[in-house]
Amino acid sequence: MTRIYATYDIETPVGLERAAAVLAGEQSTGTFVRLAAETDELRARSAAVVENIEPTGTSKIPSLPCRKSGETYERGLVTVSWPLGNFGTSLPTLLSTLAGNLFELAELSAIRLVSMDLPAAFANDHPGPQFGAAGTRSFMGGHEGPLIGTIIKPSIGLSAQETGDLVRTLVEAGIDFIKDDELQANGPDCPFDDRLDAVMQVINDHADKTGKTVPYAANITDEIDQMKRNLDKMQSVGADCAMVCVSSIGQAGLRSVRDHSAALIHGHRAGWGVYSRSPDIGISFEVMQKLWRLAGVDHLHVNGLGNKFTEDDATVAHAARSVQKPVSDHGGPTHAAMPVYSSGQTIWQVDPARRLLGNDDFIFCAGGGIMSHPSGPAAGVISLRQAAAAAQQGIPIEDFATTGDPLSQAMAQFRRPEIKV
Template sequence: MTRIFATYDIETPVGLAHAADVLAGEQSTGTFVKLASETDELRARSAARVENIRTTSSSNAPSLPSRKTGNTYERGLVTVSWPLNTVGTSLPTLMSTIAGNLFELAEISAIRLTAVQLPKEFGRDNPGPQFGAEGTRAFMGGHTGPLIGTIIKPSVGLRPSETAELVKALVDAGIDFIKDDELQANGPDCPFGERLSAVMRVINDHAEKSGKRVIYAANITDEIDQMWRNLDLMQSVGAFCAMVCLQSVGLSGVRAVRNHSEALIHGHRAGWGLLSRSPDIGVSFDVMQKLWRLAGADHLHVNGLGNKFTESDEVVAESARSVRRPTTSDHSLNDAAMPVFSSGQTIWQIAPSRKVVGNDDFIFCAGGGIMSHPGGPGQGVTALRAAAEAARDGVSLDEMTRQSPALQIATQFFKRPSSP
């Protein structure tokens, strides 16, 4: 029988074996009392099953508030499986199963979903990325190297005409990729339609004059019917990248965009810290990125090396690698997404980012790393491009500064982060 597997880091005052049984029952055929209809045959066919338990530690106090208490709180990794026939391949149903009521169980004083293994049927029944890295380059006319990108700043406050003025400065500077901030969607002061039309006039004019198609990731995040209208408007003005705040619209929202869309889907993980920041509760990025990709995301934010947030470089590197691995047991399926590095990025992080990915199939978003270059945004882009070329050719930044005055200035102006 084909099964779905999920692994949890669990802490409990009632013993790992008992807590695992409670979890499996709650998330499949059982409840708080024995049911006459829960027969042995039904359980054999439909129940979740505890596959493995490995104790890792114990403590004298709970990591999270817990109604049930004990003298010792045992901690370990528990793997549970479900038959595919009871869950199906619906991503929302999968989430309700592997990340549902189990987070509230009184027998568990800490729980984090760390991994999921999905059978090939999920790849068959869900659309997955429509374009990925190869398709992204095709939209741009065959661009080579990493995509040097930036974010429209200030995040909010600019009117449509002011946004377009900033975009013109950026495309004239040689940028590859521009995205709306996650906070800028369809507010009264900067309506989506007006902003999109103003920006695309600039981008289309630049493409006609230069032959270069710059990607503008327009933030379409909204109710589903409005996102569909936004996609239709994008198509009418030649825009081909829709930015979606993944957690805000949910898996069904991402799937709805994918089903309606002929555009790249740029997945922003705004709010990610809610699921990831605590070691005692939440969901790992490795789990969520699989589901977001299955729903249709082509690009996925993974934070950045030496970032301004809380994640370590090791976590960021693993996230970047994870979006390129298979989502299911079908390893022949080409469903890799393009990792997006952002958050406090400058010329210092581009070589380590390339080393993590192993090639140039990534987007490198620098806000201040471009805008605050002493020579202006154009020199900021030039410096990043030179740093990317140095990384590709295995040349040190010091050596490349002899060929690029913009890079030399950047190495003197931007403080080298302590971590990459």
């Protein structure tokens, strides 16, 4: 396959066929008037093609502010394709084409990019995750089962030394994985270098004593040169996981980190609601996660089941599955990443999180689900391990728990959410 396909959910006052033609022209060879240089030969070589139009409904009012108006606003799914020769396999140019000026077209009263089908050339030309699930387990000395993780909380306000003290409590509790919050990067109250030194002193001491290495996802999000300095600092102290806010640093920034990194790359999707929350404008996770994986992310946040945010469980399930699927359906490396569940997660979500994937290649991050356990953080970690063991054995946690153990205490402490997957 030598074309890229994208499907949009659009609404328009000018008719679906006209709107689709305007979209295809704007994002390839056309503009608001026909140009002399826009020859038939050029159009045949480089123009986007409207492949399919599927009407889905009409409305009397526009979903979004729209300069053009009509008696009705038609809604439909429109599939457009582009020749690979227009932009090669450049991820920034791909995003500019599939999700660029079309969001501003006056002919559209709603537009959302819902899917993207890439040729194998993208999978072949980009490095993808350097380590993925297998590499993550290797860093940990061969860990089995899902990774039970947590987040440094409070998100902001702890000094470097206070962060190190909290990490000591967590590693002694038996945690598998620790990450910075996305809000904590390199502020003057908790500088990156000082925080990393304090945390890695604890983690390295713990590894020396117990043989267990706990990955710490240090938030390196910054300007590109500073992120490279952060990575160099990490390597000097034996830190093996760098967290980046993927939307904040962009495709080129992420690829730069991937090319410079000897560490795992933990992708946080801070700001995701800007793309996803409205059904009438934005970009689906199905699209963006492919770009982030191609650029080199090893772990990728997908929200959590029964979460505190707006996404329903079906959306979260689709997101979690998507990061383990091939980036191209037409061949090339799979470039699978580890989904990271977070947001209000407790012992109740472990089994459904595992079942929807059918494997243990995920990170399960719980903040309050560990810290708020009535017997303390160590019992919180144990309760999640018990929940994971129950899930692996196919036993409901109500039958797996024994009276007074950490799992039964957690069951009494945390409300059981209604999960629909």
